Amino acid sequence: MFLLNNEFAIRCGIALADRIESLAGPDHERQVDLLFREVLNRRPTETEKLKTRQFLDEETAKRSGGSAIPNAPTPLQLVCHVMMSLNELSSME
Numbered sequence: 001m002f003l004l005n006n007e008f009a010i011r012c013g014i015a016l017a018d019r020i021e022s023l024a025g026p027d028h029e030r031q032v033d034l035l036f037r038e039v040l041n042r043r044p045t046e047t048e049k050l051k052t053r054q055f056l057d058e059e060t061a062k063r064s065g066g067s068a069i070p071n072a073p074t075p076l077q078l079v080c081h082v083m084m085s086l087n088e089l090s091s092m093e
Contacts, residue, residue: 013080
């Protein structure tokens with residue numbers, strides 16, 4: 001819970017999202033693949049890829065309809081923040 005509410009962790013998620021977007025461009029599939037490789041040092045499973053892309057696609061579509069909240073994190077920033085808080089990351093061998 002600490003990582004989800006910590007300002008430093010939020011800023012790290014934003015920085016990671018900026019890096020992923022600069023390397024992968026706007027393509028959500030490329031972003032998801034790169035994000036998993038960068039954070040977890042592995043490719044996403046098909047389910048992980050599908051669910052993450054679905055979230056990015058849906059949230060991006062919602063925000064493009066003019067319902068975006070000023071200064072709200074982007075969908076990719078949210079995913080990056082969550083990825084950095086995963087137990088898998090803290091228990092890598």
